Amino acid sequence: MTRYINPILWFLGLIGLQVFILNNTHFLGVFLPIVYIYALLRWPPNTSPSLVILLGFLLGLSVDVLTNTPGLNASATTLIAFLRYPTLRLFVSKDDLGSRIIGETTLANGAFWKYTVLLVFIHHATLLILEAFSFSNIFLLILKIPVCTLLTLVFIFAFERINGKKDARD
């Protein structure tokens, strides 16, 4: 039970960070990092897939309720919650995974970053396309997806520095 306390704290902390601080920052006017999904990426790997999907949905919906965008973040986050396990298995063998933590220091050969980059990209692409819901300003959309992904990855890199030491101890 205790090993769920840390992920839950990240869950709540990241929603707060996203809505109250990061949504007020505007890098070059139109780009923003979307960091709350880090809580979902880090969630312990041996959780039932349906529970992970439910968590993803609730995570997205919490952000939606606080930003007046019902369903937008929920949809994108539910998608990556569903894709999380298959993506993880793409880079890590079942035996290696066991009940370990998903983190930079615990997964070998940079698997964590491959997994993170892929999921963050899918999430941002889904979110931004759904938000625009038209391809009229396609240039801005094409620019937004990689730049926002990059910004988010910078934040996740920083979060991994916070978590890394603790992971190594566990």
Place this chain on the structure above:
Amino acid sequence: MRNILRFLAKYSTILFFVLMQAISLYLLFNYNNFQQSALFSTANRLNGWFFTIEESVYGYFNLRENNESLLRQNNELELRIANLEFALHEYTDSTKIPLLRIKESEEFSLIPARVIQNSVIHYRNFITLNVGNAEGVKPEMGVANADGIVGVVSLVTNHYSVVIPVLNRDQRFSCKLKNINASGSLAWDGFDRRFAFLEEIPPYVAVSKGDTVVTSGFSAVFPEGLLVGTVEDYKVGDDANYLRLKIRLSTRFDALSNVRVIRFKHREELKKLEEQATL
């Protein structure tokens, strides 16, 4: 029966995912229905409480801009008082006709409010105010500050309300060019928070850069003549039947703090009349 159960067990994860995704998309694409529902917005009590706390911190960051804006407003008012006193003096001395026919204050009244949550980065931005039903705010009331128009109230609870600002791709505002009285509709393209576009202006109108754009007063939302911005650039629209003017907005949406909700006193009457006319 057993096969169905086995099927459900085998694909339970995928089915659950499809269900959750369906709920999300249902919320997303029925968005307009949910605008009326406080549960899914910043107008609900818990969120209002969170954002009140947030605003009490962020409020400090905009103090400088707000101060400047207040000073400007103060100057303007002092100037007006001076002018009025001068005029009053003239009249009382000579003919003693009562002056100061303030039509605005009879038709419109103002409700002061503070912005507790604001976004400028999305395609559909929203603002949350700390006033609601208790202060007399109703949906479809206009919101403005000393610099210019801000938006229109869309959702109201007892103590909070959500405003759709000019910076929202779904909302249009009826505006006109001040000096030539040509009107069109103001829309935002979702890109730059400093500019919006005034569309549907006839092409024969002689527009020049720097012209002032004000509200048209065609709806009960804003009185006529509130400042919107100035013409930055103009070009012929896609179908050549209209001009599309790029407007530099006078309101700074990223530093909003003190605003006023505009209450049109005969709104109910006007609405009723318009309804009758369409029947």
